Amino acid sequence: MSTFFLSMALGLLFLMLFSMYRALFGPTVLDRLIGVNAIGSKTVILLLLIGFLYERVDMFVDIALAYAFLNFITVLVASRYFHKRKGLYEESFMD
Amino acid sequence: MDILVVLFLITGLFFFLGGAVGIIRMPDFYSRLHPAGKLDTLGIFAMVTGLAIYNLHHFSLEALLLSIKMFLIVFFVFLSSPTATHSIVDAGMRAGLRHWTKKKRKG
Amino acid sequence: MIVSNNGVAKKAGNTRPTFYKSFFSFLITFVLMFLSWIVLSGKFDSLLLWLGGISSFFVAYYFYDLLFPAMESGYVKVFFRFIAYTPWLIWEIIKANFHLLYLAFHPRMKELIDPHIITFKTHLKSDIAIATLANSITLTPGTITVTADSDGVFRVHAIDSESAEALPGIMLKKVAKVFGEEI
Numbered sequence: 001m002s003t004f005f006l007s008m009a010l011g012l013l014f015l016m017l018f019s020m021y022r023a024l025f026g027p028t029v030l031d032r033l034i035g036v037n038a039i040g041s042k043t044v045i046l047l048l049l050i051g052f053l054y055e056r057v058d059m060f061v062d063i064a065l066a067y068a069f070l071n072f073i074t075v076l077v078a079s080r081y082f083h084k085r086k087g088l089y090e091e092s093f094m095d
Numbered sequence: 096m097d098i099l100v101v102l103f104l105i106t107g108l109f110f111f112l113g114g115a116v117g118i119i120r121m122p123d124f125y126s127r128l129h130p131a132g133k134l135d136t137l138g139i140f141a142m143v144t145g146l147a148i149y150n151l152h153h154f155s156l157e158a159l160l161l162s163i164k165m166f167l168i169v170f171f172v173f174l175s176s177p178t179a180t181h182s183i184v185d186a187g188m189r190a191g192l193r194h195w196t197k198k199k200r201k202g
Numbered sequence: 203m204i205v206s207n208n209g210v211a212k213k214a215g216n217t218r219p220t221f222y223k224s225f226f227s228f229l230i231t232f233v234l235m236f237l238s239w240i241v242l243s244g245k246f247d248s249l250l251l252w253l254g255g256i257s258s259f260f261v262a263y264y265f266y267d268l269l270f271p272a273m274e275s276g277y278v279k280v281f282f283r284f285i286a287y288t289p290w291l292i293w294e295i296i297k298a299n300f301h302l303l304y305l306a307f308h309p310r311m312k313e314l315i316d317p318h319i320i321t322f323k324t325h326l327k328s329d330i331a332i333a334t335l336a337n338s339i340t341l342t343p344g345t346i347t348v349t350a351d352s353d354g355v356f357r358v359h360a361i362d363s364e365s366a367e368a369l370p371g372i373m374l375k376k377v378a379k380v381f382g383e384e385i
């Protein structure tokens with residue numbers, strides 16, 4: 001079962017690369033924000049899997065819960081911050 | 096019992112894969128939010144369900160509390176994910192970002 | 203539903219209504235905080251239980267009107283109807299997620315999708331009903347709530363015409379039934 005969890009974690013890491021592409025090369029700032037949010041929601045599961053691999057789930061559950069909170073606060077604050085940039089994205093919206 | 100755990104984890108990974116592919120392939124930022132916000136939510140739900148079932152193999156009070164704590168994560172994500180998505184959409188609207196339509200593409 | 207709510211509120215209004223309302227919300231907040239303390243700590247020492255009781259008492263005493271404002275006596279019924287509403291919502295989410303999954307893996311996706319914004323008006327009054335409807339719409343894939351104001355006007359971004367047509371119908375009816383309001 002431990003091997004299966006390890007392969008699951010590696011699969012999640014592989015999927016993170018897809019979102020990392022969007023976070024690095026996204027046309028607008030908000031696209032990068034979507035990529036960061038997707039990476040964060042995968043990290044929550046990854047932390048739980050790491051907890052099962054090291055057999056310290058009781059500790060890693062708390063870390064995963066705190067990470068979920070932090071991810072939510074990050075997205076909320078960043079999108080509030082970019083409210084005021086009116087007309088910033090017009091030229092990047094071409095295709 | 097292990098079959099159920101494997102099934103749930105594979106399903107969750109499949110949902111995450113759909114979300115990642117959707118984020119790459121969708122044409123504009125509003126439609127990218129659809130797979131990003133929601134397929135990830137269901138992926139978290141499926142994977143945490145599988146892990147919580149695996150955690151209850153050796154049944155005890157501590158294991159039950161751990162599983163409840165895991166479902167607390169799911170509950171919180173279900174509550175917070177629409178709010179985060181709505182916040183990003185609102186930021187895009189206020190910045191004056193137009194959304195991609197089919198007619199505009201043809202013309 | 204509205205008539206019976208008023209009757210209950212009037213009956214409670216004879217004897218210091220504000221005290222009872224605030225005490226009820228205080229009690230619910232206290233129980234909720236204490237339960238989450240127990241789940242998060244996971245230990246049952248008497249010292250830890252006392253500390254949790256004291257701190258959740260203070261939290262509930264100062265912030266009782268933050269979580270459940272305008273507490274009515276018919277709130278318990280609303281709570282049970284909300285619990286009955288959740289399985290339907292989860293089933294709807296799963297069903298619509300497969301539709302979105304099909305869209306994401308389709309090779310000719312750009313011909314299938316047709317993003318547009320629709321506007322519709324409802325007659326929901328209370329804030330919590332509007333918030334629940336907005337979150338339900340966002341949680342069901344294919345549609346995202348763009349704005350929802352307190353008059354009940356919703357602007358929704360839909361990804362294709364199929365999910366746009368299904369929108370203001372059955373979900374609005376269910377939410378209005380949960381909170382006992384007219385459509």
